[in-house]
């Protein structure tokens with residue numbers, strides 16, 4: 001077996017009371033669903049390359065010897081945490097009993113949890129606030145993971161409790177009155193040398209991040225966890241469909257894709273948002289702006305466009321109901337999950 005040479009870090013655990021064949025089936029199913037490379041697959045071993053490293057499972061007399069391989073400490077942590085989360089879905093007892101060989105930081109902050117200092121806050125037109133933050137340890141914030149969660153304590157909570165790593169290597173978040181608000185945002189721009197990054201907050205009524213961004217001043221401390229989520233698609237043919245919350249990701253993707261990329265971007269946004277948010281696209285990509293007041297459905301437009309350009313990668317992100325509608329239609333038409341990113345960015349309550 002060849003584990004990627006860059007994955008120099010590893011951690012091991014033995015999963016007891018679990019059937020190797022069942023575990024193997026779960027992993028192979030996951031590999032198929034998300035188009036993950038299978039590095040090894042035989043009667044006694046299965047090894048899958050995940051987004052941030054590899055997971056290897058070996059059948060042994062005392063259980064399933066499991067090894068996580070990654071290039072960086074926070075990736076290793078995310079890999080281990082992801083496996084524990086998966087185990088919790090079908091074997092909670094096994095998940096609770098996991099003990100990793102490198103778990104020396106139980107009780108400490110998760111390695112992907114960061115504190116930052118706000119550097120600047122400025123309005124981008126009438127609908128977005130751009131926040132620049134400075135933090136250490138941003139090396140994982142690359143093009144393959146362009147999102148993170150901002151972590152806000154409840155307003156007026158004096159004694160804030162931050163998350164900690166549990167004995168099985170997963171993150172324990174405070175609950176009840178101490179529950180932290182942690183919505184997902186997009187790294188709009190990052191300068192690794194300076195350790196600074198920008199994110200753009202779409203201003204909407206009742207939004208806790210909106211309230212925070214509207215009143216925060218340079219010098220304030222803020223917490224965030226990540227990176228995570230999707231990255232820049234590896235394609236040069238793309239159809240993108242976005243609402244306001246997906247504009248920062250759309251703009252970053254457009255700036256990063258190869259200059260000879262072809263395709264089309266459709267944005268459904270309030271008039272104020274589309275008057276002020278710039279998208280710089282490659283010459284071969286056209287951009288259409290639709291006013292949400294006119295009642296367009298992004299899902300309907302995407303279904304029609306995807307029929308016309310079935311070979312293009314489809315990137316679709318907006319409100320949950322529309323995302324669900326498009327996902328259902330995409331699957332029904334036999335769309336390849338590996339050739340699409342379909343995500344709900346927010347939901348109406």
Ligand SMILES: Cc1cc2nc3c(=O)[nH]c(=O)nc-3n(C[C@H](O)[C@H](O)[C@H](O)COP(=O)(O)OP(=O)(O)OC[C@H]3O[C@@H](n4cnc5c(N)ncnc54)[C@H](O)[C@@H]3O)c2cc1C
Nearest residue numbers: 183184185186201202204207208209245248345346347349
């Ligand atoms: C992968 C990913 C990337 C994202 N990137 C960004 C980003 O870069 N910039 C950005 O602004 N958002 C982004 N979002 C969306 C953002 O996480 C949600 O809008 C989130 O709910 C905002 O949290 P909040 O504290 O402002 O609102 P909350 O306090 O959680 O919600 C308050 C109320 O606002 C409503 N609400 C939430 N979002 C919207 C909206 N967009 N329009 C109208 N009402 C809304 C809720 O239904 C609720 O009723 C992203 C989401 C995902 C999944």
